[in-house]
Amino acid sequence: MLIQSLALTDFRCHASLHLALQLDAPAGGVALIGDNASGKTSILEAIYLLSRGVSFRGSSPSDVIRHGQAHALVVAATQQNGQSTRLAVQRSRSGFQARLDSRSDVTVLDLARAFPVQVMDPRAHRLIDEGPVHRRRMLDWGVFHVEHTFIQEWRQFQRLLRQRNAACRRGDQAQLRAWNPAFIELGERVDAARQRHLEALAGSWRQRVNTLLDGEHHPLIAYRPGWPRQLSLAEALAQSEQRELEAGYSVIGPHRADVRLQLDGRQVRHQASRGQQKALVLALLLAQLELVAESLGHSPILLIDDFSAEWGAGMRERAVAQLQQGPAQWISTWLDAPESSARPAQMFHVEHLSHPAP
Ligand SMILES: Nc1ncnc2c1ncn2[C@@H]1O[C@H](COP(=O)(O)OP(=O)(O)OP(=O)(O)O)[C@@H](O)[C@H]1O
Numbered sequence: 001m002l003i004q005s006l007a008l009t010d011f012r013c014h015a016s017l018h019l020a021l022q023l024d025a026p027a028g029g030v031a032l033i034g035d036n037a038s039g040k041t042s043i044l045e046a047i048y049l050l051s052r053g054v055s056f057r058g059s060s061p062s063d064v065i066r067h068g069q070a071h072a073l074v075v076a077a078t079q080q081n082g083q084s085t086r087l088a089v090q091r092s093r094s095g096f097q098a099r100l101d102s103r104s105d106v107t108v109l110d111l112a113r114a115f116p117v118q119v120m121d122p123r124a125h126r127l128i129d130e131g132p133v134h135r136r137r138m139l140d141w142g143v144f145h146v147e148h149t150f151i152q153e154w155r156q157f158q159r160l161l162r163q164r165n166a167a168c169r170r171g172d173q174a175q176l177r178a179w180n181p182a183f184i185e186l187g188e189r190v191d192a193a194r195q196r197h198l199e200a201l202a203g204s205w206r207q208r209v210n211t212l213l214d215g216e217h218h219p220l221i222a223y224r225p226g227w228p229r230q231l232s233l234a235e236a237l238a239q240s241e242q243r244e245l246e247a248g249y250s251v252i253g254p255h256r257a258d259v260r261l262q263l264d265g266r267q268v269r270h271q272a273s274r275g276q277q278k279a280l281v282l283a284l285l286l287a288q289l290e291l292v293a294e295s296l297g298h299s300p301i302l303l304i305d306d307f308s309a310e311w312g313a314g315m316r317e318r319a320v321a322q323l324q325q326g327p328a329q330w331i332s333t334w335l336d337a338p339e340s341s342a343r344p345a346q347m348f349h350v351e352h353l354s355h356p357a358p
C-alpha cells in the first residue's frame, strides 16, 4: 500500500500538516528535511501510528496529542494496485479510534494487515546490541505478514506459555506435563515458521550487506530456536523439567529464540562499527520487506529516521541506491539536505509543510 497523501492535525508540534507524495516511482524515496525540533520524527511517528496503533518512541500513547488539544488525528490516502483506501486514526486521552474507508470497527490487527510499515530509527542498533526480544519481534512481524495462520498460533502459544509459567511457579508437575503436548505442537509450529522466514531472507540479506559495505565480507545470519538444536522440543522439555520447577518459569522454548548475526566470523554486536551495524539492520529490514512485498503483492513502507546518522558519504550513497531498487516506499528524515549523489526523489522542508496554530 502506498501513501499518496498524509494529513496531521494536532499531532505533536504540528497543528496542521499536509504532505502529497508522488506515486510514479515509490522506491525513489522521500526526504523530510529540517532543523532539530522542526517535527520530522513526528511525521514518521504518525505514519507508524496508522499501521501499529502505537508510537515507536515508546512514550505514553497520549503524548502525541498536541499540548492543550483534545485529540490528534492522522489521515492517509493510500493506493494499492490502482485502488484507493483512506486510513484514519484519532488518538484521544481515553483511547484510540481507527477507520478504514467507511469502516469504523477497525482493530490494530486490521490496520497492521492493511498497511505494513517498518521503521529504522536511531535506536535500530538495539536490534543488534540488546537482548533477543527485539530480534524476535522483528522476525515475528515479517512472519505475520507472510504466513497468515501465524498470528493465531503465536497468540495461542503466548496464552499457553502464561499458563505453563503459572504451573512452574506453583511447582505443579502434573499440570506442567499436562500443558506439554499443546506447548510442543504450537511451539514447533511457531519455530518452523520463523525458521522458514529467516532462511528465505538470508540470501538477500547477505547480498545487500556486501553491497552496502562495499566489500567482500562474510555475513552470517542464523536462527536459534530457544532450546538445544540437537534435541526435539519434547526431549528438551523432558530434560529441563526439574530446572523449570526450580526456576518457576518455562526456561526453554520459542519464547527464548534468537537470531545470531556475524560478520567475517565475529559477533556483530562486539565487533562491527556503529555505521556497519546500521547497514546490517537496513539490509535485514529490506530483505524482510522484500518477502512481505512478494507475499502481499504490494509495496510495504519503510520509515528511516535520521538517515545520515553514523553514515559517511559513501554509505549514504550506497544506501540510497539500494533503497531505490525497491521493494518499499521509503520516507526518511534528514537534518541537512542530502547531497546530489544520495538524493531521494522527493524532498520537503518540514518548516514549509506545517501550519502553526491560529
Ligand atoms: N504533544 C506535543 N505537543 C506539542 N509539541 C510537542 C509535543 N510532543 C513533542 N513536541 C515538540 O515537537 C517538536 C518536534 O519534535 P520532533 O522529535 O518531531 O523533531 P525532529 O525534527 O525529529 O528533531 P530532531 O532533528 O532533533 O530529531 C519538539 O520541539 C517537541 O518538543
Ligand SMILES: [Mg+2]
Pocket (backbone or CB within 6 Å): 040, 041, 042, 305, 333
Ligand atoms: Mg527526530
